Amino acid sequence: MNFWVSALLGAVVSVVTSFVPLSPVIGGGVAGYLHAGSREDGLRVGAASGVIAAIPVVLLVALIFGGIGFFTIVENAVGATVFFAGLLMLATLLVVALSAGLSAVGGYLGVYVREETGRGNGARRRGDDVDTDTSI
Known part of the structure; x- marks a missing residue:
């Protein structure tokens, strides 16, 4: 999904869930999950989402x-x-700073969740990093 669309949707989620403690983490997570980039991209889109959510x-x-x-x-x-x-x-x-920082953490976590559920590009699934070579 487009960077700015993901950031805007994450910001909307942050504002809608503003009654929940740490709602920027939730909004950043949504933005990172939807953006489907690398974890660094998740940080960027999460931070952008936090800045947009801080405007009101x-x-x-x-x-x-x-x-x-x-x-x-x-x-x-x-x-x-x-x-x-x-x-x-x-x-x-x-x-x-608080909104952007918490949303950046959420963006990172959103990309991580996307990778762990197998929906990311080149996602790593559980057990992929286990060495299956049993030779001594």
Whole structure:
């Protein structure tokens, strides 16, 4: 499946399951499973899925801190404006890094599951890595 379609579907799953703890891992896993590439590709598509899934949260955080920051501008409190702007940047960075990181782990696991179930390209099945040579 296309990289961006897989990432978008994984992001939708992350947002829909947001009430579940570690939901970015689930969304990243879906993206990695659907993308059907290597494990490194799973990391990439999972991270992209996490960044896309973080957009609604970042918008909500920006709305909250932006609203508070707007009142500090109206009151002409430069120090408070700088404080809330810094807090907004820190919160945005934290949300995106956490979502992308957890989704990347999920993408890796999604590709792993696809390989173990035998649906991946050149998938390794259980027992393939066992040495069957019994000669001494």
